Amino acid sequence: MLAPGELEAKLAPNPKALTAKRWAMVVDMRKLDEQTAEKCIEACHRIHNVPDFEDPIDPKDKVDPAEKVRWEVKWIWKEKYEHAFPGQAEVAIPEKIHKLNFLLLCNHCDNPPCVRVCPTKATWKRDDGVVMMDQHRCIGCRYCMAACPYGARSFNWRNPRPFIKSEDESYPTREIGVVEKCTLCAERLAKGQLPACVEASKGALTVGDLNDAKSKVRELLRNNFTIRRKTQLGSNPQVYYIV
Amino acid sequence: MKEPVKSEFGTVGEKPKVEKKIYNRNLILAGIIAFVVLITFPIWNLQGKSVPPPDPKLDTPVIQKMPEKDRKCIEDKNYMRNYHMQMLDNWRNQVVRNGNRQYTSLSGKKYTASLQNTCLECHSNKSQFCDQCHLKCWPRASWRPN
Numbered sequence: 001m002l003a004p005g006e007l008e009a010k011l012a013p014n015p016k017a018l019t020a021k022r023w024a025m026v027v028d029m030r031k032l033d034e035q036t037a038e039k040c041i042e043a044c045h046r047i048h049n050v051p052d053f054e055d056p057i058d059p060k061d062k063v064d065p066a067e068k069v070r071w072e073v074k075w076i077w078k079e080k081y082e083h084a085f086p087g088q089a090e091v092a093i094p095e096k097i098h099k100l101n102f103l104l105l106c107n108h109c110d111n112p113p114c115v116r117v118c119p120t121k122a123t124w125k126r127d128d129g130v131v132m133m134d135q136h137r138c139i140g141c142r143y144c145m146a147a148c149p150y151g152a153r154s155f156n157w158r159n160p161r162p163f164i165k166s167e168d169e170s171y172p173t174r175e176i177g178v179v180e181k182c183t184l185c186a187e188r189l190a191k192g193q194l195p196a197c198v199e200a201s202k203g204a205l206t207v208g209d210l211n212d213a214k215s216k217v218r219e220l221l222r223n224n225f226t227i228r229r230k231t232q233l234g235s236n237p238q239v240y241y242i243v
Numbered sequence: 244m245k246e247p248v249k250s251e252f253g254t255v256g257e258k259p260k261v262e263k264k265i266y267n268r269n270l271i272l273a274g275i276i277a278f279v280v281l282i283t284f285p286i287w288n289l290q291g292k293s294v295p296p297p298d299p300k301l302d303t304p305v306i307q308k309m310p311e312k313d314r315k316c317i318e319d320k321n322y323m324r325n326y327h328m329q330m331l332d333n334w335r336n337q338v339v340r341n342g343n344r345q346y347t348s349l350s351g352k353k354y355t356a357s358l359q360n361t362c363l364e365c366h367s368n369k370s371q372f373c374d375q376c377h378l379k380c381w382p383r384a385s386w387r388p389n
Contacts (some may be wrong), residue, residue, distance in 0.1 A: 008333060011343035011356055126342070134339050170360050190344045 016192035021211035022110075022129045023184055024238040025198075026220045027103055032204035037078055037103045043200035044076045044182070049173045051163035061162050073154040075182040076105040076197055085229055097243055103205070105197070106131060106152040106182035107229060107237030114144035114153065123179075129210075129238060130184045140177040149233050153181045210238065297379055300371040305364060317348045317361075331358055 045052070053068045063071065078101040081093065085102075112131045114123050122137035123144055145153045159176045167173065171187065174180055184207070185195035198205045208217030217240075220226075226240040265271060306314060316323045318330075334356040337343040346356040355361050366372045 008337065010347050011334070011337045011341075012345050012347070013343055014345045014355075017342075017344075124340075132339070136335060136339070172359055186342070190342060 014190055014192070018189045018192055018194070020128050020209035022209060023108060023207060024210035024217050024240065026206045026217050026226065026240045026242065028204050028220070028242045029100055029102065030242060032103060032201065034101060036201055036204055037101060039200045040103060040197040040205065041076050041078070043196040046166070047168050047171060047196050048075060049164045049168055049171055050075055051160035052165070053163050055165055056163045057165055058162060071157045073156060073160060073180065075180070076103065078102065079104050085227065087230065087232060102241065104150065105239065107150055107235070107239045108184055110236035110238060111234060113147040113149065113235055117143040117147040119143065130186055132183055132186060133179070133181060135174055135178050135180065138178040140179065142179060144179055149230050149235065150237070153179050155179050297375040299375045300368055303365060303367045305367065317346070317352070317354050334358070
């Protein structure tokens with residue numbers, strides 16, 4: 001029989017896990033075309049059982065597009081420049097940037113406002129910088145959604161399970177009344193795999209260790225000019241965009 | 244009739260006689276009987292009936308495929324029977340909050356700490372395994388609704 005504390009001691013991280021001192025992502029908008037972005041979104045939402053309210057299991061449950069906006073659950077999505085980067089000082093921007101659809105996701109901020117306001121510590125920043133979600137602790141108060149300046153969090157206004165057409169059995173589905181968001185594929189990093197969007201992006205997305213001067217992410221940041229979303233708010237987002 | 248008692252506060256009369264009776268006696272007694280019968284209903288209703296003991300089945304395809312000597316759960320059968328809830332609770336906290344996803348059993352074998360991917364891989368028959376006890380004891384506290 002196991003003694004108290006022994007059970008905890010028997011759990012350890014997988015030695016194959018990808019680790020970093022500070023995870024960061026670089027999105028290369030020069031390489032990211034519309035189809036690739038769609039593929040990234042599809043890959044993420046498929047493996048994480050994100051519900052699609054326009055494509056339910058039972059066609060009778062289908063909601064109209066206006067309702068869909070209200071109930072939408074998204075981990076990664078596309079947005080125009082002026083919506084993704086409001087408050088930038090430029091008067092006019094190049095035509096090609098104006099037309100771009102940026103791929104947005106949780107910024108895994110270094111100073112995450114959602115973590116500050118969470119009353120139950122259901123969301124917290126891991127030592128490696130990933131802003132994690134614990135669905136078991138979330139009470140659905142939605143403070144984090146009010147705090148997040150990037151709109152990266154979604155609330156399950158209704159039971160998402162009837163709207164997951166092909167359920168991935170290896171990842172848990174959520175219940176009504178909890179908030180969810182991108183976790184930088186913590187479950188894949190723990191197995192030694194790259195995040196799903198990075199894998200589907202054909203090199204347009206890169207994750208790596210910001211603390212490691214030799215990492216791919218640092219190399220990209222050294223050689224390219226990058227912008228981040230709403231840096232003026234002081235949350236120190238860690239998703240960098242090469243434009 | 245007693246003499247009225249005189250005191251410094253004045254004359255105090257005799258206590259009036261009180262008739263000893265229960266008002267609405269029949270109604271109250273009937274109510275008490277009905278109440279007792281109602282709250283003991285679950286006890287005498289099941290008198291003489293026997294509830295079949297839970298019978299968790301272990302005959303899923305994955306378990307059947309295992310060679311006879313390897314056909315074991317990750318820990319001892321009795322331990323799993325008595326403490327699987329503590330173990331799962333612990334796994335959940337350790338995996339989600341600390342990122343510790345690899346469990347080393349007493350026999351030294353390594354497993355991924357996951358209810359969905361490790362436990363349910365063998366015990367794929369939720370209705371004949373988990374629900375056998377869980378639905379009998381706590382019909383509404385099944386670990387996964389719908």
